[in-house]
Every structure is written in structure tokens, then in C-alpha cells.
Amino acid sequence: MSVARGEGADARRIDDAIASPAIHADPAAFDALFSQLRADDPVRWTEPADFRPFWTVTRHADIQEVERDPNFLNAPRLILRTRELEERTRAATGGSSVLLRSLVNMDAPDHFAYRRLAQAWFNPQRIRLLEADCRALAAECIDGMLERGGSCDFVADVAVLYPLRVIMRTLGMPRSDEAMMLKLTQEIFGNDDPDVRAKRANVDLAASVGEFQAFFRELSAARRADPTDDLAGIIATAQIDGRPIADHEALSYYILIATAGHDTTSSTIAGGLLALIDHPEQMERLAADPALLPMAVEEMMRWVSPVRHFFRTAREDCLLRGRRIAAGDHLMMCYPSANRDEEVFDAPFAFRIDRTPNRHIAFGYGPHLCLGQHLARMEVRIFFEQLLARANGFVRDGAPLWLQSSFVSGLKTLPIRFRAR
Numbered sequence: 244m245s246v247a248r249g250e251g252a253d254a255r256r257i258d259d260a261i262a263s264p265a266i267h268a269d270p271a272a273f274d275a276l277f278s279q280l281r282a283d284d285p286v287r288w289t290e291p292a293d294f295r296p297f298w299t300v301t302r303h304a305d306i307q308e309v310e311r312d313p314n315f316l317n318a319p320r321l322i323l324r325t326r327e328l329e330e331r332t333r334a335a336t337g338g339s340s341v342l343l344r345s346l347v348n349m350d351a352p353d354h355f356a357y358r359r360l361a362q363a364w365f366n367p368q369r370i371r372l373l374e375a376d377c378r379a380l381a382a383e384c385i386d387g388m389l390e391r392g393g394s395c396d397f398v399a400d401v402a403v404l405y406p407l408r409v410i411m412r413t414l415g416m417p418r419s420d421e422a423m424m425l426k427l428t429q430e431i432f433g434n435d436d437p438d439v440r441a442k443r444a445n446v447d448l449a450a451s452v453g454e455f456q457a458f459f460r461e462l463s464a465a466r467r468a469d470p471t472d473d474l475a476g477i478i479a480t481a482q483i484d485g486r487p488i489a490d491h492e493a494l495s496y497y498i499l500i501a502t503a504g505h506d507t508t509s510s511t512i513a514g515g516l517l518a519l520i521d522h523p524e525q526m527e528r529l530a531a532d533p534a535l536l537p538m539a540v541e542e543m544m545r546w547v548s549p550v551r552h553f554f555r556t557a558r559e560d561c562l563l564r565g566r567r568i569a570a571g572d573h574l575m576m577c578y579p580s581a582n583r584d585e586e587v588f589d590a591p592f593a594f595r596i597d598r599t600p601n602r603h604i605a606f607g608y609g610p611h612l613c614l615g616q617h618l619a620r621m622e623v624r625i626f627f628e629q630l631l632a633r634a635n636g637f638v639r640d641g642a643p644l645w646l647q648s649s650f651v652s653g654l655k656t657l658p659i660r661f662r663a664r
């Protein structure tokens with residue numbers, strides 16, 4: 244199959260495949276399509292049936308170029324949504340293209356001012372203070388797995404719970420809110436997946452976000468009345484230029500951290516375990532030599548790349564890899580494709596726990612580089628340290644299934660068998 248811009252039905256079929264949530268649930272089809280795009284049409288004008296058109300950017304160097312260039316803005320289009328969903332958002336917000344106003348929707352100078360509010364809390368020294376908590380929460384989830392007596396659905400029973408509990412601990416939320424947090428995040432990220440939609444008829448993104456806002460409004464009021472130095476307290480009492488930030492921005496901040504902070508990390512843990520199961524020699528090496536863990540974590544991030552894309556919009560006309568980008572054009576940056584780029588990675592389809600160098604961009608690049616990257620790395624490292632010390636004999640116990648989602652994706656089911664050590 245060649246994906247060089249063809250005519251008519253052929254081009255339309257490829258464009259529809261690029262925008263399809265289903266392609267993210269089929270790793271072989273995804274790899275085939277995006278390998279061809281990188282080779283034949285790396286900056287491709289894409290006009291899928293149900294979406295406004297955009298450029299699909301698939302190469303590592305081009306994504307880095309876009310992300311570091313202030314000519315490309317995060318507003319007003321951030322992620323892939325059907326025209327219908329975009330209309331519904333405009334109707335729900337009285338004309339805005341987004342439901343929230345958080346870091347990912349902002350550009351300079353606001354972006355810098357808002358990012359600075361939580362930056363210190365996320366630096367590596369501050370994150371290290373959470374290490375003991377993470378260790379205890381990982382141990383608790385692995386205890387739960389071992390109690391299942393040799394088999395489980397690793398996603399639902401383990402991988403989903405641990406990062407969720409870490410992020411809830413950092414926001415000072417009680418365990419009793421766990422089911423609500425899980426449900427709302429899955430509705431927001433899994434909105435296109437038939438199984439998620441089946442659990443709740445007419446899942447409505449605006450309604451899920453509204454429920455989250457109501458919840459965090461209470462949390463924020465409590466922290467304003469009784470200030471704490473946890474992340475929730477920092478956001479509740481945040482000021483810019485001597486004035487408290489507005490409620491909408493504060494609630495958006497909570498929701499961004501609550502949602503960005505756990506599905507991504509759960510997907511990396513589940514996808515990382517599946518990669519180790521499918522590469523038993525790598526699993527054996529890692530279990531025998533935990534000093535390899537920091538490198539193995541980077542390879543899991545590259546391999547899984549749970550954030551599938553973000554958009555940017557050109558402020559002025561420019562060129563990208565020889566293509567003429569017009570002011571107002573939108574670009575979809577495909578991180579998983581960049582992380583298999585043959586120009587950057589030696590044998591990109593090989594999973595190697597000691598890959599060096601490993602210049603993956605699973606956390607993005609430039610001014611919006613993931614704020615939670617150090618926390619995510621620490622969580623994944625601590626988890627595998629304990630998992631590999633306490634269990635072995637991991638094998639598949641049925642077919643894994645991936646979420647149909649073109650934004651944040653990953654395994655939704657991973658049946659496994661294992662033995663306690």
C-alpha cells in the first residue's frame with residue numbers, strides 16, 4: 244500500500260484510517276499505516292469524512308520543530324474531535340471550542356504564568372518526597388494481585404488502580420472518591436470506545452467535565468478555607484500578579500492533573516508488562532538486574548506512547564518539510580509514530596530495555612513538555628521494582644484488548660497468569 248497522496252476514494256480511505264479511533268486498538272495496522280506515512284507522505288494533508296481537515300505530522304524531527312516554534316499555537320484546536328462533537332462543545336460553552344482552560348489550551352504569556360504555579364511542586368527533588376507513598380501504594384496493588392492466586396486482568400485489577408491512587412494522594416482526595424474519579428476519566432478519554440459508551444448510555448463529554456467541576460469546586464473551597472501545602476492547596480490559593488486565579492482556570496487545572504496524571508501512567512505500566520511478556524529474554528534480564536530499570540522505563544514510555552497526539556495551529560504561513568502550511572492550518576503531531584522513526588531509533592520496532600540513546604518524545608517537547616514526567620517515571624520504576632521482585636512466570640492468559648481512542652490510548656484488558664516468588 245502506498246499512502247502518497249492518491250486520488251479520490253484511496254486518499255479518503257487513508258485519511259479516514261488516520262482519524263479512526265479503531266486504529267489505536269490495532270497495533271499492527273497502526274504501525275503499517277504510520278510507517279508508510281513516514282516514508283511516503285510525512286506531512287500529509289488529511290481530510291477525513293467527519294472531521295475538519297489538518298496536516299498529519301509523523302516524523303520525530305518535524306514534531307520537535309513544530310513544538311519549539313512559537314508560530315504554532317495550542318489554541319484553538321487541541322485534539323481530534325468530530326465536527327459533531329466540536330459543535331456540541333460550542334453549544335455547551337456558548338461559542339468556545341474547548342470545555343476547559345488549562346495549560347494545554349494556553350499559549351504565551353498565560354501558559355508560562357500558569358505553568359509556573361505548579362512547576363516547583365513537580366520538580367524532581369519535590370517528587371522524591373512522594374517516593375515512600377508510591378512504594379506503599381504499589382505494594383498494596385501488588386498484594387491485591389497476588390491474592391488473586393495466579394491470574395488476573397492486569398489492567399482492571401492492578402494497572403488502573405495504582406496511578407489513580409497516587410494522583411488522588413497528591414490531590415489529598417479520600418479513597419471513597421476512587422470510583423467517581425475512574426468513571427469520569429474513562430468517560431473523558433474513552434469517549435469513542437464502544438465498551439465505555441455501552442456502560443453509560445449517551446456519554447456526554449460536557450456532562451462528564453461538569454461532574455468533575457462540581458467535585459473540584461468543593462475540594463477547592465475546602466482548601467481555601469483551610470490551606471494546605473499539597474497540590475490541591477497550591478492550586479486553590481494560586482495567584483498571578485497578586486490576584487487569585489479565576490474559578491474556571493482553577494477547576495481546569497485540577498481536572499488536567501487528575502486526568503493527565505493516571506490513565507497515561509496506567510497504560511505505560513500495562514503496555515510495559517505486555518512488552519516484557521512478549522520479550523521474555525528482556526524480562527529475565529530486568530528481573531536479574533534492577534539497575535536496568537531507569538532505562539527500561541524509558542523504553543516502556545517509547546514503546547507504549549500512550550498520548551497519541553496533540554494539535555497545534557499555525558499563526559502565520561510557513562514551510563514544514565517543504566509543505567506550505569497556511570496561517571490557521573491545524574497540525575496533528577503523532578507521538579507514537581515519532582517514537583518509531585527510523586531516522587532517530589536504531590531498530591525502532593525492537594523492544595530493548597537498555598536502549599541508548601533513547602530520544603523518545605512520549606512526554607512531548609518544548610514549552611508544553613509534560614509537567615508530570617518525573618512523577619510518571621518514578622511511579623513506573625517503583626512499580627516494576629516491586630512487581631519483578633515479588634512475582635514471576637508472567638504469561639498471556641487470553642487476548643489483550645486496546646482502547647479505541649485517538650487521544651490517550653492503551654490496553655483496556657490484559658489477562659495474565661503469574662506465580663508469586
Ligand code: HEM
Nearest residue numbers: 346347503504507508550606607608611612613614615619
Ligand atoms: C506515562 C505517563 C505520561 C505521559 C506519556 C504524558 C505525556 C504528556 C504529553 C505528550 C504532554 C503534552 C506535551 C506537549 O504538548 O509537548 C503532556 C502534558 C502534560 N502532562 Fe503528562 N504525561 C504523563 C503523565 C503525567 C502525570 C503523572 C501528570 C501529573 C500528575 C501529567 C501532567 C501533565 C500536564 C499538567 C501537562 C500539560 C503541560 C503544559 O501544557 O505545559 N502527565 N503529558
